[in-house]
Amino acid sequence: MVSKRKVVLVLLSLMLLVSLKIIGENVEPREVKNATKGDIIEFNGLCVYSRGEFSVLSNGSIILKIPRALEEGEIYTIRGKLLDGEENFVHPLNITRSSPGFSMETLNGAYWEEGSKCYIFKDGERIRLNRCIEVQKGYLVEMKGIFYGDTFYIVGFEPKGRLEEPRDGYPLFVEGVVLYNRTFLTLWNGREEIKVYPPYGISAPLGARLQVLGIARLHSTLTIYVNSPEDIKIVRMAEKKPIGRESVGDITFGNCQIISASTYLRLNCTHLKLYNGKGKIGDILKFEALRRKSSLYCLKCTIIRRREALENSICTPKKGIVKIEGKVSWVKVYKNGFGLANITDGKCWVLLKLRKSLNLSLEQNQSISAFGKFTRYRGMPAFEIASRDDICLKNSSWGSSEGH
Amino acid sequence: MLEEFFLGILGGTLSGITPALHVNTLATLLHDISKADFNFVFLIYIMGLTHTFLDAIPSTFLGIPEEETSLSVLPAHRLVHQGKGLEVINIAITASTLALIFALPLLPLYLKLAPLYKPEFGKLFVLILSLFLILTERGIKKIHALLIFMLSGALGLMVDALPLKEPYFHIFVGLFGVPALIVGMENRKFEVGEGEIEISRWRILKFSFLGTLLGALASLLPTFTSSQAALMGSFLSKDERSFLTIAFSVNTANYFFSMGNFYLTGRTRNGILALIRESYPILSEREFLILIFGSFCAAALINLYGLSLGRGIGKALTGVDYRKLNISILSAVFMLSFYFDGIFGILTLIAAASVGYTAIELGVKRTNCMGVLMLRILIN
Numbered sequence: 001m002v003s004k005r006k007v008v009l010v011l012l013s014l015m016l017l018v019s020l021k022i023i024g025e026n027v028e029p030r031e032v033k034n035a036t037k038g039d040i041i042e043f044n045g046l047c048v049y050s051r052g053e054f055s056v057l058s059n060g061s062i063i064l065k066i067p068r069a070l071e072e073g074e075i076y077t078i079r080g081k082l083l084d085g086e087e088n089f090v091h092p093l094n095i096t097r098s099s100p101g102f103s104m105e106t107l108n109g110a111y112w113e114e115g116s117k118c119y120i121f122k123d124g125e126r127i128r129l130n131r132c133i134e135v136q137k138g139y140l141v142e143m144k145g146i147f148y149g150d151t152f153y154i155v156g157f158e159p160k161g162r163l164e165e166p167r168d169g170y171p172l173f174v175e176g177v178v179l180y181n182r183t184f185l186t187l188w189n190g191r192e193e194i195k196v197y198p199p200y201g202i203s204a205p206l207g208a209r210l211q212v213l214g215i216a217r218l219h220s221t222l223t224i225y226v227n228s229p230e231d232i233k234i235v236r237m238a239e240k241k242p243i244g245r246e247s248v249g250d251i252t253f254g255n256c257q258i259i260s261a262s263t264y265l266r267l268n269c270t271h272l273k274l275y276n277g278k279g280k281i282g283d284i285l286k287f288e289a290l291r292r293k294s295s296l297y298c299l300k301c302t303i304i305r306r307r308e309a310l311e312n313s314i315c316t317p318k319k320g321i322v323k324i325e326g327k328v329s330w331v332k333v334y335k336n337g338f339g340l341a342n343i344t345d346g347k348c349w350v351l352l353k354l355r356k357s358l359n360l361s362l363e364q365n366q367s368i369s370a371f372g373k374f375t376r377y378r379g380m381p382a383f384e385i386a387s388r389d390d391i392c393l394k395n396s397s398w399g400s401s402e403g404h
Numbered sequence: 405m406l407e408e409f410f411l412g413i414l415g416g417t418l419s420g421i422t423p424a425l426h427v428n429t430l431a432t433l434l435h436d437i438s439k440a441d442f443n444f445v446f447l448i449y450i451m452g453l454t455h456t457f458l459d460a461i462p463s464t465f466l467g468i469p470e471e472e473t474s475l476s477v478l479p480a481h482r483l484v485h486q487g488k489g490l491e492v493i494n495i496a497i498t499a500s501t502l503a504l505i506f507a508l509p510l511l512p513l514y515l516k517l518a519p520l521y522k523p524e525f526g527k528l529f530v531l532i533l534s535l536f537l538i539l540t541e542r543g544i545k546k547i548h549a550l551l552i553f554m555l556s557g558a559l560g561l562m563v564d565a566l567p568l569k570e571p572y573f574h575i576f577v578g579l580f581g582v583p584a585l586i587v588g589m590e591n592r593k594f595e596v597g598e599g600e601i602e603i604s605r606w607r608i609l610k611f612s613f614l615g616t617l618l619g620a621l622a623s624l625l626p627t628f629t630s631s632q633a634a635l636m637g638s639f640l641s642k643d644e645r646s647f648l649t650i651a652f653s654v655n656t657a658n659y660f661f662s663m664g665n666f667y668l669t670g671r672t673r674n675g676i677l678a679l680i681r682e683s684y685p686i687l688s689e690r691e692f693l694i695l696i697f698g699s700f701c702a703a704a705l706i707n708l709y710g711l712s713l714g715r716g717i718g719k720a721l722t723g724v725d726y727r728k729l730n731i732s733i734l735s736a737v738f739m740l741s742f743y744f745d746g747i748f749g750i751l752t753l754i755a756a757a758s759v760g761y762t763a764i765e766l767g768v769k770r771t772n773c774m775g776v777l778m779l780r781i782l783i784n
Contacts, residue, residue, distance in 0.1 A: 017555065
């Protein structure tokens with residue numbers, strides 16, 4: 001039998017325990033900074049670390065350690081007992097998710113992702129973030145949160161659009177046409193040339209319109225360092241425009257005659273030099289070329305009409321590069337090395353100027369073809385060629401034999 | 405280092421014989437004024453070890469236990485009333501010494517097991533122990549045991565929500581000390597006795613070995629405390645002396661093995677090691693060997709004076725009227741409780757004493773009061 005005394009004792013114990021419970025629930029919590037070991041505290045903070053059954057909360061100035069698994073990046077209000085005043089180790093009594101009740105820092109910068117890690121660029125400094133957010137890489141963002149160590153823990157953020165003007169050390173998005181593709185790319189964005197250093201092994205064809213995202217450096221030219229292949233996208237090829245209507249960064253096209261040929265070509269349709277093209281004076285070139293700042297670069301060039309196919313213009317002199325054919329009726333060489341050869345074809349004749357630098361000697365009755373332009377010599381009709389390659393001697397080993 | 409050794413012995417003796425002065429408190433004071441070097445580590449380690457040899461003195465004569473001695477306070481008190489107080493002290497010193505001796509050859513095996521520990525082990529162990537504790541009562545007492553276990557457990561949970569700086573003082577003194585003092589008022593006999601251990605050498609060796617194994621287990625599993633290890637020992641012993649042998653050897657073995665665990669894994673299993681880790685996180689092999697050697701030197705020294713110290717304290721108390729002594733101790737306990745935590749401390753002490761006294765009245769094993777720690781472990 002259970003005696004009355006025992007029942008009373010059990011009830012007394014229960015009553016005392018209930019009293020302790022009520023007292024415990026009504027204890028006014030202290031602020032962590034004023035609390036000592038054993039005090040009941042209440043703390044509102046962000047979970048900045050959680051591994052296994054151990055988490056760390058911070059409100060930006062105070063750090064609290066808790067033997068519970070919490071979710072990193074979430075805000076909690078903890079009521080608990082301070083077990084260690086120096087380490088701020090707390091035995092939690094009540095944990096609730098809540099909104100921030102602490103002052104936060106605001107960071108304005110450009111959002112950045114690299115591998116699985118995310119950053120914000122601010123005043124030339126790269127700050128690590130605790131998590132990645134749904135903002136496009138390189139875009140401006142305003143973040144609210146707190147620092148824990150050297151990591152910024154995000155509580156809230158607001159995208160602020162794209163950075164339009166380049167700032168040193170900040171991410172920059174540019175779009176432009178590839179003018180040069182050497183160890184680095186040179187892009188034309190419509191206003192200026194931009195150097196782009198792509199990741200190892202990545203390049204882009206000339207004339208391609210690219211979208212590039214990288215870190216800008218303001219050297220003598222705007223330079224962009226790209227760290228991920230995904231940050232270079234070919235949008236399309238540059239716009240095509242007929243020769244004469246093009247501007248820098250366009251691809252221009254046309255059929256023109258070569259009027260000069262050396263390491264570059266000069267054409268009769270533009271004053272710009274054409275690089276990367278091959279042909280001879282007088283050839284008709286069909287080309288697609290990239291317009292650079294002060295030249296053209298041949299992307300696709302073919303000779304559509306060789307100069308040999310030109311008609312003999314000895315009887316019908318005209319401007320531009322023409323072909324003359326005929327026989328050498330006489331040759332005269334002055335003491336200074338300059339010479340003249342009279343080329344005749346039927347009743348038509350013209351004096352062929354033989355500059356000393358051509359190092360060319362002709363003989364009477366030789367048949368020749370020459371490519372050059374009409375000029376005058378002491379009031380008489382004359383013809384001049386640019387180089388010895390532009391004359392073809394028949395029945396002779398002199399001069400160029402190409403085209404024969 | 406010799407200076408630190410003797411200071412450690414002195415500090416441990418002081419904290420050991422002073423009721424309610426925990427060695428961690430003294431070590432914390434020293435920590436604040438000492439340099440963070442190995443000499444300090446050596447000092448507080450020896451101090452903690454000495455404390456485990458001598459903390460039986462206040463719990464035996466005055467009935468004021470700490471967590472580690474909470475279960476031994478009752479059988480020890482019973483022997484005091486039979487005029488065998490000094491025997492309890494002798495058992496404490498002998499069992500602690502034997503625990504060190506047995507622990508040494510077990511250390512290599514322990515060092516292999518320590519890194520294998522997983523937190524789940526401790527919880528499972530506590531669950532088994534709780535079931536065992538309740539189900540070993542007979543008949544209706546199973547219900548009573550469950551009631552005490554739950555009341556104690558609830559006490560443990562309630563105390564968490566109170567602003568208490570020394571919660572374990574109020575809990576353990578309340579659950580085990582105060583009821584023993586109240587019950588002991590009826591008994592007027594207080595004799596120190598001769599100190600001769602009245603169980604066979606074989607049994608003291610056997611139970612010390614068992615206590616050493618349980619102490620090793622307690623140092624491995626953080627949820628499994630010295631008092632719970634002693635509780636396990638209570639199932640394996642049939643009389644007070646056997647139980648006390650287990651309980652005291654558990655206490656010292658736990659302390660010694662915890663140092664091995666710290667050396668190997670960096671885990672801290674008691675307040676002293678937590679302080680050591682703060683100022684000296686990694687022990688070298690040489691330093692570990694120095695601590696082992698220091699442990700045996702300290703044990704040898706304590707064996708020289710421990711019993712005499714116990715006799716001196718016991719005799720000093722012999723002339724005092726036991727009823728008056730108990731009332732004085734009770735008053736001191738309440739004053740200390742108030743000193744530590746004010747009115748909250750007093751309330752906790754009364755609630756704990758009420759649960760502890762109810763356990764006596766219901767006639768169940770007082771070990772069921774260990775629900776104060778176990779229920780919380782099981783719930784969390």
